[in-house]
Amino acid sequence: MTRPAPFCDPSELVVACGEEASDPLVAHEGQEVRVDELAASGHLDHQDEDLAAVAGLGVRAWRYGMPWRLTEPEPGVYDWALWDRALAACARHDLEPVVDLCHFGLPDHYEGFGAPGWVEGFVRYVDAFLARYREPLLFTPVNEPVITAMCSGLWGIWNDRQASRADYLRALGHVTLANLEAIERISADRSGWWIGAEGFGCHVAATPDDEAAATAARELEQLTWDLHLGVEPPASVADVLDVVDDAVLARIADLAGPTERVVAGHDVYPVSVTVHGEGAEPLTITDRVAAYEREARAWHARYDRPFWVAETSNLGLAVDDGPRWLDEVVGCIDRLRADGLPARGVCWYSRGDQFDWHTMLTRPVGEVTEVGLFDAARRPRPVAAAYAALAATSGRAAPTT
Numbered sequence: 001m002t003r004p005a006p007f008c009d010p011s012e013l014v015v016a017c018g019e020e021a022s023d024p025l026v027a028h029e030g031q032e033v034r035v036d037e038l039a040a041s042g043h044l045d046h047q048d049e050d051l052a053a054v055a056g057l058g059v060r061a062w063r064y065g066m067p068w069r070l071t072e073p074e075p076g077v078y079d080w081a082l083w084d085r086a087l088a089a090c091a092r093h094d095l096e097p098v099v100d101l102c103h104f105g106l107p108d109h110y111e112g113f114g115a116p117g118w119v120e121g122f123v124r125y126v127d128a129f130l131a132r133y134r135e136p137l138l139f140t141p142v143n144e145p146v147i148t149a150m151c152s153g154l155w156g157i158w159n160d161r162q163a164s165r166a167d168y169l170r171a172l173g174h175v176t177l178a179n180l181e182a183i184e185r186i187s188a189d190r191s192g193w194w195i196g197a198e199g200f201g202c203h204v205a206a207t208p209d210d211e212a213a214a215t216a217a218r219e220l221e222q223l224t225w226d227l228h229l230g231v232e233p234p235a236s237v238a239d240v241l242d243v244v245d246d247a248v249l250a251r252i253a254d255l256a257g258p259t260e261r262v263v264a265g266h267d268v269y270p271v272s273v274t275v276h277g278e279g280a281e282p283l284t285i286t287d288r289v290a291a292y293e294r295e296a297r298a299w300h301a302r303y304d305r306p307f308w309v310a311e312t313s314n315l316g317l318a319v320d321d322g323p324r325w326l327d328e329v330v331g332c333i334d335r336l337r338a339d340g341l342p343a344r345g346v347c348w349y350s351r352g353d354q355f356d357w358h359t360m361l362t363r364p365v366g367e368v369t370e371v372g373l374f375d376a377a378r379r380p381r382p383v384a385a386a387y388a389a390l391a392a393t394s395g396r397a398a399p400t401t
Helices: 037-041 043-056 081-092 117-132 145-154 165-189 208-229 246-255 285-303 319-338 382-392
Strands: 014-018 025-028 031-034 061-064 096-102 138-142 193-195 202-205 262-267 273-276 307-312 343-349
Touching: 014 096, 014 382, 037 043, 043 081, 061 081, 061 343, 081 096, 096 117, 117 165, 138 165, 145 165, 145 208, 165 193, 165 208, 165 246, 202 208, 202 285, 208 273, 208 285, 262 285, 262 343, 273 285, 285 307, 285 319, 307 319, 319 343, 319 382, 343 382
Parallel strands: 014 061, 014 343, 061 096, 096 138, 138 193, 193 262, 202 273, 262 307, 307 343
Antiparallel strands: 025 031
C-alpha cells in the first residue's frame, strides 16, 4: 500500500531530519570562495550509509537538496546525475524527500540575489525538475528566504555581500517571488505541499524600554511572512513598497497567501533568541524555548497557518546539551498542539555535524560545528538515541503502511 505523504495527518507529529547542503559565495582572505557543505561532510561519498543511518532512527521525512549550481552548470543546461542518485537513494531507504531546490547559493552565471535575473532562471529550473521527477510531493523551493536576503543584502557576508536596508528589501522581494512562483507551479502540476523552512528569530526585551527595539527587529524579519502570506506589513517596514520594483510587488501580491497544502517552517535554534537591552543573566535552555513558544503563538495568531519546527539543534550550546534541548523543544510543541495550534512536526538539522556554521560560513576553513545526530566520523551521539525514541513514540511515528 502506498503511504500518504507526511504532514497530511494533523494527528501525527512528523519527526524529520535533513542533510546540510549550503553553498553560498563568501569572501575569505581576499578571495571569493564557494562554500560546499556537501563536500565538506563527504555525504555524497557516503550517501547510502547516511540515509540508512537516518532511516534506522525511524525517521521518514528527509529534507534533501542537491546544489542548483551543479544541476545547472550553464544557463538552461541541466545535469540531473546528483538528483537521480539522491531520489533513488531516498526510495531505497524509504525516506520521503522534502525537496530543497535553492539553499543559499546561485549558479555562477547569475549575478546575485539582489539582481532580478535569477528568478526567471529559477522558475525554468523548477519547471524542468517537475517535468523530470513525477514522484516528489513535498517541496521547500527556496530554503530560508529571509536568511538568504539578510546574509546577502543586509549583513554583507554572502553572495552579493551588500549591507544596506534597501539591498536587503530588494533581495527579499526577489527571493519571495522565486519561492511563490515555484509554489504556484508545484501546486498546478501535482498535489504538492509547500513545506517551509524559514529563519525564526525570537526577540526578547530585557526591560519595557527595550520593547520597541525587539518589535522593530521582529517586524523586519517577519516581513518575509507578510509578503509570502499576503498580510499587510506594519508601518515599520512599509518602505518595502518604495524599494522593491512595482512589477515584483504586483506579482507577489498575485501569488501570495497559499492556504492549501502548506506547512510553514520555523527554523529555531538556541542562537535564534536575541535579548534586546541588558539582560540580568544568560538565558537558560528553558528561557530560550519559552521565548520560542511565545513567538510561535503570536506568529500563529497573525498568520493562521499550520507550522513545524523545520530546523533545530543544539547550535549555540554544548553538544552534550542536545538531548535536553530536544526534550524541551518537543515539550513546547506538545503544549502548542494540546492548545489546538497546528504544530505539525520537528526536524533535527542536520544528520551530521556541519562545518564553519559557528561563524555563519564566513571562515570556510573546515572547522567542525558539533550539531549533528551523528558526529563528523558518522558515530551516533546520545541525541540520536533520543531522536529514535521520539520517532518511535506512539502517535508520533509515521505509519509504516
